[in-house]
Structures are given as C-alpha cells and as structure tokens.
Amino acid sequence: MFTRKLLWLAALAMIAALAVAIGSIGMQSEPWRLEPDDAQVVALGRQVYEARCASCHGVRLEGQPNWRRPGPDGLLPAPPHDASGHTWHHPDELLFRITKLGVARAANLQNHASAMPAFEGVLSDAEIVASLSWIKSQWPASVRARHDELNARARAAP
Numbered sequence: 001m002f003t004r005k006l007l008w009l010a011a012l013a014m015i016a017a018l019a020v021a022i023g024s025i026g027m028q029s030e031p032w033r034l035e036p037d038d039a040q041v042v043a044l045g046r047q048v049y050e051a052r053c054a055s056c057h058g059v060r061l062e063g064q065p066n067w068r069r070p071g072p073d074g075l076l077p078a079p080p081h082d083a084s085g086h087t088w089h090h091p092d093e094l095l096f097r098i099t100k101l102g103v104a105r106a107a108n109l110q111n112h113a114s115a116m117p118a119f120e121g122v123l124s125d126a127e128i129v130a131s132l133s134w135i136k137s138q139w140p141a142s143v144r145a146r147h148d149e150l151n152a153r154a155r156a157a158p
C-alpha cells in the first residue's frame, strides 16, 4: 500500500514538473506576448509610453497630424495607436519587432527611412511588451477581440 502511495506521489510530482517546463518553454518562445489584462504590466507600460512614445504618438495615442502623408523631410509622421490607426492590424510579434528593431529591420525593408526609433538597447524586452500592452489596454473591447483573433491566426500560421 505504502509503495503505491509513493508511486502516485512521484507520478504527480513528475506531471507538475512537466507542466512547469512546458509553461516556461511557452513563455520563452513568445517573449513578445502582450498582457493588456495584467495590471502591473499595464502600469509599467503607461510609464514607458509616456516617457518614450507619447512625444511622437501622442499622450492620448492620437498620433501626429496628417499621419498618412510624408512630411517635408520625406518621412511618415507617427501614426496613432488608438482604434483609428493600424497598430491593431499587426500581431503581437510584429509590434514587438517594430518597437525593438525599428520599421526597416522588422519588415525586412532595406531602404526604408523611418522616424520610428529602434528601442533595442534602450528599453528591455519587458518594457517594450509593457508599453504595447498599455496601448492595447486602451482599445475598445471589439478592437481588442479582433486583435486577439489576428494573434490566434498568426500563431496558427506555419
């Protein structure tokens, strides 16, 4: 009887260890996953956004005026990050890559000049995810739901 109990316990411990291992693999392979429902992440993200993004993308995510047309310098102005922009048309991974690497490297465009800085070396991955999570937390529920669907499709794609 006693050994059977021990075997059960050992089996349960193994299942628990396996679950933890699978969980951490999931987290490592998707460091870009936005967490708009995590209050702590969103609070940090708001600070990062105000310090690093708001000067161009606007305090209320409104972007710069006439953002669809290049300015006198030939560069596109900063687009809005609210529901009127196209930030939510991109899955988490691309938003993360654009913010970390800049538009050209994120989109594999060799000659794309852009006013969007690359934040690699300036912000940690966690701070980048936080700023984008805060942005997502500000979208209306319907836009958030569509963005969730888009992420699910992007994840399912080979």
Ligand code: HEC
Pocket (backbone or CB within 6 Å): 048, 049, 052, 053, 054, 055, 056, 057, 076, 077, 078, 079, 085, 086, 087, 088, 090, 095, 098, 099, 103, 113, 114, 115, 116, 117, 119, 131, 132
């Ligand atoms: C110096 C101004 C500036 C700052 C600061 C800035 N951005 Fe941008 N951002 C831009 C511009 C300009 C674009 C459009 C660039 C292009 O298309 O070439 C852009 C584009 C983006 C896009 C792509 C949006 C889309 O719809 O395709 C994302 C995502 C983004 N920025 C996130 C951020 C985040 C997050 C921060 C802060 C951590 C930030 N940006 C800070 C200027 C800025």
